[in-house]
Amino acid sequence: MQNLQVLDLSHNYLYGSFHANISLPSMKSLNISNNKFDGPVEASLCHNSSNIEALDLSNNYFSGEVPSSIANCSSLQQLILNANGLSGTLPEAIFELHNLKELQLQRNGFSGQLDARIGKLAYLVKLDISDNRLSGAIPDIFMRLAKLDHFAAGSNNFSGPPPYSLVNSPSISSLYLGNNSLTGPISINCSAMIRITHLDLHSNAFDGWIPAEISACHHLTYLSLGRNQMMLPSELPSGFRSLKALRHLLLTEGSLVNFHAALQTLQHSGNLTTLIMNQNFMDEEIPQDLDLQFPMLKTLVIANSQLRGSLPLWLRGCTKLQVLDLSWNRLSGTIPAWIGGLSHLFYLDLSLNSLTGGIQEGLAEIVILRSHGNSSIIDSSTVVSIYYRTPGRRSLKYNDIWSLPPTLDLSSNMLTGPIISGLGNLGQLHMLRLQNNCLSGVIPDTLSGMENLEHMDLSHNNLSGKIPSSLIRLNFLSYFNVSFNRLEGAIPSGGQFITFPASSFMENKDLRGPLDWNHYQGPLPAEEEEMSFMDQFMLPFVVGAAVGMVLTVGFCFVSGWVFR
Structure with missing residues (x-):
């Protein structure tokens, strides 16, 4: 073992304390990531292996503070401690590891301020301190980090404006500062940041408006500026048409106006694959311009904007579309048959609008949803984190698009037939x-052919007849609700049906089961109990939604269907 240079024990089920008192003088790389090791990081870690250049303890359960003896690892170039339970302030000893090129401390519980002495690590290429409890101002030390390419400090409690040396860094290509309390106007010097490709400033307290100067960052592929305090209504800067490399644009709550002009500008970004602009263009008409073209678009989310009008025909040309969410608007008219021609569409959410007519046969023709088996149907190359709403939960989940469940959501409209x-x-x-x-x-x-179905909600309609017994073949079904209809007959027994509460069947004509379903007065199913899908976004619209429900009931009555 004296000549062992690389030891990789990653991705196993090893647990307990990791004892580092083995003499391995030739060790260059030690990787014990993705196990279940716990307890403190041992102080003797490098006493007998001082030549280690790469140390990876990530994705374990280590706790406590990083020992000051980490300074004994003087040859370290790569230190990866992310996704543990480490706490305390960043140890001073780390600032003495002058050969470090990569330092990953994200997803721990480190607190206190970011010490300016981190600027002593002149060879750093990647620094990730995101998802901790760090606070205070980000120190102005980035001119000393001349090789730094990637800096991630999101999901902390940093405050004040970003330092001058950071927003003028000529070396940084990826800058992630989202979900902090940073203030002031958004100020990025694109003429200095000549390598910037990824810029994430979402969920801070930046004010003013979206700066036109960002359009000079010609290499940008990812831009996220949403959920700040940009309360001044403004149009999307026309200069954005020069962002030819842009692939992902996230501008939720950007106080944008003139939807038509924004789309005309953005179509010049021919590589655009993700466009998320929730809570913008409030109460505007959705553009119907047939000349709009987004041939590479895979994700379009413009929800909770009170948009008016019908589903625009230009969407028909978005043949690569995988995710379409236009929920929480005021869209009217029918669901067009051409949606079924979007062969890659696996997530369609048109809920909480005023759509009428029937469910189009074309929806049953979406190619990607018609395959069978339980293999993934989602293009994992579309990897971009977004806020999305999860039924039955009060908060938005921050997730990757590839983790969205294949969904057809037409709920809370005025659909008939x-x-x-x-x-x-x-x-x-x-x-x-x-x-x-x-x-x-x-x-x-x-419907028993939907072999991967986990969630079926048909409640609050005017459905009649029996619940098909064949539905017991839906082995993955964990939520089922047909309450408030006119169903009758025996409730299927067996399969997942033995797990559904009586409230899933309440208020029907004559359903029969092991309990007296019609008079059951227990709690509603969990989803109804926590109905607010987008609580963070929709609070101003609760009253409007309630009025909309009343209008829907009235529409159903006029159309000849009456709710029980």
């Missing part, structure tokens, strides 16, 4: 949400 039998062909669908409409007729027996 039957549930089309063709939906049963969507074998890859995980969530089917049709509640709070005016749907009538029977529940199709063919």
Whole structure:
């Protein structure tokens, strides 16, 4: 073992304390990541292996402070401690590791201020201190970090404006400062930051408006500025049309106006794949310009904006679209048949609008949802973190697009007619949400073909007949709700149905089961109990949603269907 240079024990199920008192004088690289080691990081870590250049303890359960003896690892070039339970201030000993090129401390519990002595690490290329409890101002030391390419300090409690040397750094290509309390106007010197490709400043307290100067960052591929205090309504700077490399743009709550002009500008970014602009363009008409073209677009999320009008025909040309969320708007008209031609679309959310007409047969023709088996259908190259709403939870989850469940959500509209039998062909669908409409007729027996379905909500409609017994074949179904309809007959027994509460079947015509379902007065299912999908976004619209529900019921009554 005296000549051992590389020891890799990663991705196992090793647990307990990691004892580092073995003499390995030739050791260059030690990797014990992705195990279940716990307890403190041993002070003797480098006493007998002082030549270690790469040390990876990430994704374990180490706790306590980093020992000052880490300074004995004087040859370290790579120190990776992320995703543990480490705490305390950043140890001074780390600032003596002058050969460090990569320092990853994210997803721990480090607190206190970021010591300016970190500027002594002149060879740093990657520094990640995100997801900790660090506070105070970010020190103005980045001119001393002339090789720094990647700096991530998001999800801390940093305050004040970003330092001058940071927003003028000529070496940094990736800058992540989202989810802090940074203030002042957004000030990025693109003429100095000549290598910047990724810029994330979301969820801070920046004020003013979206600066036109950002359009001079010609190499930007990822830009996230949403959820700040930019309360001054303004148009998207027309200079953004020069961001030819831009692929991901996230501008939630950007106080933007003139939706049509924004789209005309953004279509010049021919590589744009992700466009998320929730809570902008409030109460505007959704543009219907047929000349709009977004041929590479995979994700479009413009929710909670009170947009008016019908689903625009230009979306038909977005043939690569995977995620479309236009929920919490005031869209009207029918669901167009051409949506079924978007062959890559696996997540469609048109909920909480005023759409009318029937469920189009084309929705059952979406190619990517028609395959069978439980293999992933999602293009993992579309990896970008977004806020998305999860049924049954009061807060938004910050997740990657590839983790979104394949979903068809048409809930809380004014849809009429039957549930089309063709939906049963969507074998890859995980969530089917049709509640709070005016749907009538029977529940199709063919829905049992949705073999991966986990969530089905058909409540608050005017469905009649029996619950098909074939639905017991839906082995992954964990949520089922048909309450407030006109169903009758025996409730299927067996399969997942033995797990559903009586409240899933309440207020129907004559359903029979092991309990007296019609008079059950227990709590509503968990999802109804926590109905607010986008609580952080929708508080101003609660009253409007309630009024919308009343109007929906009225519409159903006029159309000839009456809720019980």
